[in-house]
Amino acid sequence: MIRVKNLTKQFGDVTAVDDISFEVKAGEVFAFLGPNGAGKTTTIKMLTTLLRPTRGELRIDDLDPSSQQNEVRKRFGIVFQDPSLDQDLTALENMQIHGALYHVPRKLLKERSESLLKLFELWDRKDSLVKTFSGGMRRRLEIARGFLHSPKILFLDEPTLGLDPQSRNQMWNQVRNINQSEQVTVFLTTHYMDEADRVAQRIAIIDHGKIVATGSSQDLKEQTKTDSLEGAFLKLTGTTIRDESATSADQMKQVMRMWRR
Amino acid sequence: MGAIYILWLREVKRYLRSRAQIIASLGQPLLYLLVLGFGLGPTFQKAGGGSYLQFIAPGIIGMAVLFTSIFSGIALLWDRQFGFLKETLVAPVPRLQIMAGRTLGGATVAMIQGSLVVLISVVAGLRPVSWAGIPLTIGFMAAIAIVFAALGTALGASLQDMQGFQLVMNFLVLPIFFLSGALFPLDNQHAVLKIITRFDPLSYGVDGLRAALLGASHFGVAIDAVALAIAAVVLLCLGAWRFSKIEI
Numbered sequence: 001m002i003r004v005k006n007l008t009k010q011f012g013d014v015t016a017v018d019d020i021s022f023e024v025k026a027g028e029v030f031a032f033l034g035p036n037g038a039g040k041t042t043t044i045k046m047l048t049t050l051l052r053p054t055r056g057e058l059r060i061d062d063l064d065p066s067s068q069q070n071e072v073r074k075r076f077g078i079v080f081q082d083p084s085l086d087q088d089l090t091a092l093e094n095m096q097i098h099g100a101l102y103h104v105p106r107k108l109l110k111e112r113s114e115s116l117l118k119l120f121e122l123w124d125r126k127d128s129l130v131k132t133f134s135g136g137m138r139r140r141l142e143i144a145r146g147f148l149h150s151p152k153i154l155f156l157d158e159p160t161l162g163l164d165p166q167s168r169n170q171m172w173n174q175v176r177n178i179n180q181s182e183q184v185t186v187f188l189t190t191h192y193m194d195e196a197d198r199v200a201q202r203i204a205i206i207d208h209g210k211i212v213a214t215g216s217s218q219d220l221k222e223q224t225k226t227d228s229l230e231g232a233f234l235k236l237t238g239t240t241i242r243d244e245s246a247t248s249a250d251q252m253k254q255v256m257r258m259w260r261r
Numbered sequence: 262m263g264a265i266y267i268l269w270l271r272e273v274k275r276y277l278r279s280r281a282q283i284i285a286s287l288g289q290p291l292l293y294l295l296v297l298g299f300g301l302g303p304t305f306q307k308a309g310g311g312s313y314l315q316f317i318a319p320g321i322i323g324m325a326v327l328f329t330s331i332f333s334g335i336a337l338l339w340d341r342q343f344g345f346l347k348e349t350l351v352a353p354v355p356r357l358q359i360m361a362g363r364t365l366g367g368a369t370v371a372m373i374q375g376s377l378v379v380l381i382s383v384v385a386g387l388r389p390v391s392w393a394g395i396p397l398t399i400g401f402m403a404a405i406a407i408v409f410a411a412l413g414t415a416l417g418a419s420l421q422d423m424q425g426f427q428l429v430m431n432f433l434v435l436p437i438f439f440l441s442g443a444l445f446p447l448d449n450q451h452a453v454l455k456i457i458t459r460f461d462p463l464s465y466g467v468d469g470l471r472a473a474l475l476g477a478s479h480f481g482v483a484i485d486a487v488a489l490a491i492a493a494v495v496l497l498c499l500g501a502w503r504f505s506k507i508e509i
Binding site for chain 2: 048049050051069070071073074078080082083084085086087088089093096097098100101102103
């Protein structure tokens with residue numbers, strides 16, 4: 001479903017993704033693990049047509065994201081690292097906008113909105129403004145929305161960041177259910193090793209823009225002679241802490257938080 | 262077409278839901294209209310200009326449309342920082358349609374806001390020469406709204422964060438307003454001012470509104486309409502180009 005060969009992305013002198021290759025099969029749940037700044041989000045952005053690769057080959061369902069943008073976009077859903085809902089609209093209105101943008105026929109849109117909102121336990125709140133939702137509810141709404149147009153692939157970029165264990169647990173159960181019932185391929189990144197261990201059939205570990213290991217959780221543990229995925233991860237990527245610099249977006253969010261008080 | 266409509270609808274819904282903001286944004290035009298209209302009225306009358314309130318009302322209507330449309334375009338910045346923009350940009354919809362939906366939505370909101378100021382002006386004492394001028398008034402409000410919603414989109418797509426906002430406000434939006442002849446007659450002006458006002462699209466908008474409401478104009482309705490049409494084409498192209506360059 002996803003094929004990546006010798007993919008490289010450079011920003012000026014910085015090489016964010018350095019000659020990586022991997023494949024994800026249809027219906028698989030595939031996890032991309034790596035420390036901050038390892039190149040996870042950059043890879044997702046290239047797969048989802050938001051960035052053009054500097055070099056290398058990309059195929060999504062045998063289509064090229066850099067030349068067949070619209071065709072590729074119809075085939076995936078995405079939940080970004082940071083929220084992408086319109087908070088001044090209701091949950092249902094957010095679904096309706098998504099349906100219109102993805103050309104979902106009206107009747108189907110109605111049916112699927114209802115079944116997805118019910119599945120993600122948001123149907124009772126469908127007419128509430130998103131700004132009244134908790135973090136967990138917002139995430140669930142984003143995932144429900146990602147499934148709305150029946151994509152072949154769902155990209156989840158650190159979807160459980162900042163959620164409590166209950167919400168995380170519930171969310172992954174729901175994602176796994178849809179993965180099985182609709183045969184959706186799931187490509188996820190996360191910092192929580194236990195999640196990757198539990199949900200993903202195969203895992204790739206990326207560090208400094210390079211893939212350092214691929215395989216099932218079991219393979220990785222055997223390769224590194226450790227007894228947990230976290231142990232394997234630390235062995236492969238080292239124990240140094242990576243700092244990400246704050247962007248102007250982060251600064252604005254801080255100002256916004258001040259204003260809200 | 263579905264995408265343009267839904268994004269247009271989003272802008273309108275968001276506007277209609279923010280009642281407090283609607284009322285707050287009527288404060289400024291009201292202040293200009295009443296304080297300047299009544300404050301400078303006697304002086305203006307003595308100078309032989311007639312009723313100042315009548316004279317500035319079209320200018321204040323133009324101002325309300327200008328501010329609302331430009332800010333709705335700049336609101337793109339918030340959508341960028343708070344994520345909703347990404348949702349639209351990864352959708353299988355050409356960017357031109359997304360830009361069109363947003364810009365038309367912003368222009369519609371600005372027209373509603375402008376219409377409210379027309380009502381306020383009538384209450385404050387604006388007497389249109391004839392009610393037949395109302396369709397023309399709406400037409401010129403629409404033209405001003407589209408021109409500046411497009412400019413706002415171009416700005417919102419180009420600015421990285423809200424720090425640039427003050428710059429835009431003080432060196433672009435306010436000069437557009439003050440140099441448009443909204444507050445003073447364009448006849449017998451100093452040569453430099455005369456040249457500058459001719460390059461300000463709002464001059465033609467306000468002049469068109471005066472023609473429609475008061476039956477008197479500086480440039481003439483035909484020139485006003487053509488100038489606004491040219492400005493709209495140029496700024497829509499600029500907005501579409503800047504929008505196509507957004508990277509997230």
